[in-house]
Amino acid sequence: MTEQRPIAVLGGGSFGTAVANLLAENGHQVRLWMRDPEQAEAIRVNRENPRYLKGIKILPGVMPVTDLLATLETCDLCFVALPSSALRSVLAPHAERLSGKMLVSLTKGIEAHTFKLMSEILEEIAPQARIGVLSGPNLAREIAEHALTATVVASEDENLCQQVQAALHGRTFRVYASADRFGVELGGALKNVYAIIAGMAVALGMGENTKSMLITRALAEMTRFAVNQG
Template identity: 45%
Template sequence: MVPVIDHVAVLGAGGWGTAFALLLADAGRNVTLWARDPRVADAINTERRNERRLPGIELPVQVRATSDRSAAVADADAVVIALPSQTVRANMTGWALPRGVPVVSLAKGLEEGTGLRMSRVLAECGVAPDQIAVLSGPNLADEIGRREPASAVVAAAEHDLAVDIQRACHGPNFRAYTSTDVTGVEVGGVTKNSIAIAVGMAIGLGLGANAVAALTTRGLAESTRLGEAMGADPLTFQGMAGMGDLVATCFSPLSRNRSFGVELGRGVAVEAALAHGRGVVEGARSTPVVAQVAGGIGVDMPVVSTVCDVLAGLLTPAEALDRAMARELKPER
């Protein structure tokens, strides 16, 4: 018998968490959205809006918000983690999730200090590995909020679990595909943020389509190398969670990581550029972790390493460009 997922708890009322709650409601689910700030929860319940994180979007009545941790997950058939990656462990430590329900991670990052993917963090926080799924793809929150068509990949070690989540979020404007390559889907979701920062810096420097295309393509090669070294299927990086997510994040001005990179390219300091953004720029904190993990297993990631040096203040974006162009000539691979 197919498990019925009717009530979904979405933990995290940022732009992506709010947009995902909306698409779940459009797919026929009842959603409880947890917001850390009681004022955000009240505004969602009374005004049907989360104006700071998803401006101009009216939320369906099937989405109810709360700032109460226990109430958020009570009677949930599935739990969605839509928290910034570096806060997942701390938040999960204080949560008592319903036993045996699927837990879906939307978080895109590697944990500082451990280098762990979010599915591994969840497992260390007590979630059974066979109940963990991850969802990733070209999913810009503002477009999801406007109900523009979008797709993603749901990956889980257990294929049946991936299918259950796929069915739960399938709606008139959202189509999900399934995979069992959890590692590949997560690595693609992490590395694309670093590459988007690099693309943004190139745009901020006034460079054109040639530079953007080159950075995106070489970034995909780097992501694939890292994924393979970590045990992923390289074909995953040709799909929705790899190339698809990379294209959306690198090419759209709606991308927080790209926009952050543009500011850096224009000469804005890192902290000031972060302060200008709407929402969390995951790549700003995950890029050094990606570089550290890659170095530890002998994977060459020059684009990611260069972004890391810019974030650390060791290079300006213009110096980073000069370094990239001066690299040793070699075959494409």
């Protein structure tokens, strides 16, 4: 019987930590990569990520690591939870090691100077990799506390979607599949901007008409972005 290979989560922030725990709950061995050796050691010793997810116990199946090269050599399925501003600089030096890997972006954002989505950056760095995105109305702490949550994995690669669903799908975390990678990714990135606008409207005491107008126009703009991206 072939031994199951571990799964990588690249990025030790709140969302990366929550996803790593979900994978471990489902019986997977997880390599949680982070750049900070002190943070990795704190998680290893205390089984908690006090900087980003205080009070949540990290399961034994999650191994915090700092050697990115070794992690990429060991894992075929990699969830990328790096900050949007750091994704390119962290992964570009290891482009050759990413070839053939399943790279699933958990990062919501658009690169400032190129206006590229995270999955487009992954494609540029590793054109031979299999690319997907995971996005939804997902707060890391609620996921970690087992609040009922749904998310979407999106990729043109149907097998990748199935493997991500099998890895993450659980009692309180439901994973749905879509082939509309750009639509899912744009929705995840743009809704943060629109949420700020809506929050400002509430803080300024604007009426329901104004708030409804802002949300309606935001949805229309989001649709135009998605159509433009195909």
